[in-house]
Amino acid sequence: MAEALRVGIAGLGTVGASVARVLRDKAPELTRQCGREVVVSAVSARDPKRDRGVDLGAAKWFDDPVAMAQTAEIDVFVELIGGDEGPSHSSVKAALEAGRHVVTANKALLAKHGVALAETAEKKGVLLNYEAAVAGGIPVIKTMREAMAGNSVTRVFGILNGTCNYILTRMEAEGLSFDACLKDAQRLGYAEADPTFDIEGHDTAHKLSILTSLAFGTRIAANNIYMEGISNISQADIRAAGDLGYRIKLLGVAQRTESGIEQRVHPTMVPTASVIAQVHGVTNAVAIETDILGELLLSGPGAGGNATASAVVGDIADIAKSRPGFQHGPVFGLPAKELRPYKKAQMRSHAGGYFIRLTVHDRIGVFAAIAKRMADNDISLESIVQHAAGPDTALQKTVILVTHETTEAAVRRAVDGITRDDHLTDKPQVIRIERAE
Numbered sequence: 433m434a435e436a437l438r439v440g441i442a443g444l445g446t447v448g449a450s451v452a453r454v455l456r457d458k459a460p461e462l463t464r465q466c467g468r469e470v471v472v473s474a475v476s477a478r479d480p481k482r483d484r485g486v487d488l489g490a491a492k493w494f495d496d497p498v499a500m501a502q503t504a505e506i507d508v509f510v511e512l513i514g515g516d517e518g519p520s521h522s523s524v525k526a527a528l529e530a531g532r533h534v535v536t537a538n539k540a541l542l543a544k545h546g547v548a549l550a551e552t553a554e555k556k557g558v559l560l561n562y563e564a565a566v567a568g569g570i571p572v573i574k575t576m577r578e579a580m581a582g583n584s585v586t587r588v589f590g591i592l593n594g595t596c597n598y599i600l601t602r603m604e605a606e607g608l609s610f611d612a613c614l615k616d617a618q619r620l621g622y623a624e625a626d627p628t629f630d631i632e633g634h635d636t637a638h639k640l641s642i643l644t645s646l647a648f649g650t651r652i653a654a655n656n657i658y659m660e661g662i663s664n665i666s667q668a669d670i671r672a673a674g675d676l677g678y679r680i681k682l683l684g685v686a687q688r689t690e691s692g693i694e695q696r697v698h699p700t701m702v703p704t705a706s707v708i709a710q711v712h713g714v715t716n717a718v719a720i721e722t723d724i725l726g727e728l729l730l731s732g733p734g735a736g737g738n739a740t741a742s743a744v745v746g747d748i749a750d751i752a753k754s755r756p757g758f759q760h761g762p763v764f765g766l767p768a769k770e771l772r773p774y775k776k777a778q779m780r781s782h783a784g785g786y787f788i789r790l791t792v793h794d795r796i797g798v799f800a801a802i803a804k805r806m807a808d809n810d811i812s813l814e815s816i817v818q819h820a821a822g823p824d825t826a827l828q829k830t831v832i833l834v835t836h837e838t839t840e841a842a843v844r845r846a847v848d849g850i851t852r853d854d855h856l857t858d859k860p861q862v863i864r865i866e867r868a869e
């Protein structure tokens with residue numbers, strides 16, 4: 433049997449401790465599958481005394497993950513610290529430069545430094561595997577990088593943040609407010625004490641930037657993503673969506689258009705009957721549309737110790753199965769030097785249907801004025817409905833418009849016009865409608 437693969441794990445938190453546990457509990461299966469043993473020979477975290485729930489006594493302790501990355505006592509450096517700078521970046525860089533394979537679950541790091549790290553990995557002939565960085569346990573990276581050769585991707589989109597999907601699912605199922613659902617998510621450990629990163633779309637954007645690169649062969653450009661979070665989604669939106677046959681989901685969408693690649697993260701309305709609308713709670717899903725395959729939807733657990741460890745262990749096993757001298761495939765599907773600069777499509781040129789909810793003064797002429805603003809901007813309406821804004825608001829009405837395909841620019845001009853007409857009593861709500869099978 434080949435020599436054991438020696439793994440060093442940096443970061444022994446939720447994911448790191450789970451990875452150590454799975455490697456211990458599944459050692460016989462892994463040895464059979466890989467044709468060699470996989471052993472944890474080194475570990476690093478901040479607190480050497482903390483109980484990790486798994487005996488790591490046989491592994492050498494390193495206070496400094498960079499020193500562990502450089503030691504000749506490991507073959508694979510597994511980075512599970514998190515963060516896009518500091519110890520995670522310096523240790524991954526050091527490991528690759530020292531000729532160690534790297535496995536990471538760190539989307540923030542890849543969104544910022546992925547291309548440079550891929551260049552180093554390819555130069556050194558080592559693997560940089562990151563299956564757990566996007567959609568946790570769902571094998572989307574492998575699917576896009578390995579199983580779809582020859583396909584041209586037209587659109588990739590998904591529910592990439594379990595916290596947001598949990599909140600939106602409960603708002604719809606139980607009629608609760610955004611704030612009440614967020615508090616529950618925090619109590620149950622689905623949301624951080626500071627939830628901004630999740631609910632404002634940053635986490636989804638990091639993951640989307642990696643998927644975009646794989647889908648379109650572009651350099652990662654996480655800073656170029658149009659982003660809106662879910663904090664202004666109200667019960668009125670959820671109810672109106674349901675009445676119209678839609679469900680609201682926070683999606684990350686990357687799409688090839690005539691003017692470039694659109695990358696956007698925002699609440700969307702998807703048809704209630706579509707497959708992605710059935711993805712509830714903390715579950716993640718990724719849809720990939722290609723010319724040869726058609727539409728593929730992968731769904732499953734997007735976070736949590738075990739699900740994430742499953743992806744990390746899969747990445748480690750791939751390294752255990754690879755043989756010295758074997759030429760590894762490029763990190764982002766194409767050699768890092770061939771990844772093209774990203775040609776950004778302006779959000780104003782986005783084409784699609786729109787849901788617009790307006791709260792207006794209940795007075796003569798308002799309805800006609802709204803319809804005129806729409807017509808002036810060549811927006812054709814699928815429906816326009818007016819009803820009382822609520823039991824305590826006799827002097828206000830709600831107007832809900834659903835447009836046929838139009839552009840973001842036209843909608844913004846129309847809504848700006850309506851706002852200037854001084855008929856609104858509240859901020860207008862605009863939610864894009866996403867085509868989904």
Ligand SMILES: NC(=O)c1ccc[n+]([C@@H]2O[C@H](COP(=O)([O-])OP(=O)(O)OC[C@H]3O[C@@H](n4cnc5c(N)ncnc54)[C@H](OP(=O)(O)O)[C@@H]3O)[C@@H](O)[C@H]2O)c1
Pocket residue numbers: 442443444445446447448476477478479480482495496497511512513514515519537538539540564565568734735736737740
């Ligand atoms: N949690 C999930 O469900 C999930 C899902 C997908 C991807 N990820 C990604 O996986 C990574 C880890 O997430 P996590 O939830 O496991 O984080 P976590 O529970 O906060 O664990 C982080 C670990 O890093 C260690 N650490 C921090 N600074 C360090 C330093 N300077 N040197 C050495 N170790 C250091 C901490 O040590 P101490 O324990 O001693 O403080 C801790 O063990 C992140 O990139 C995250 O985005 C997580």
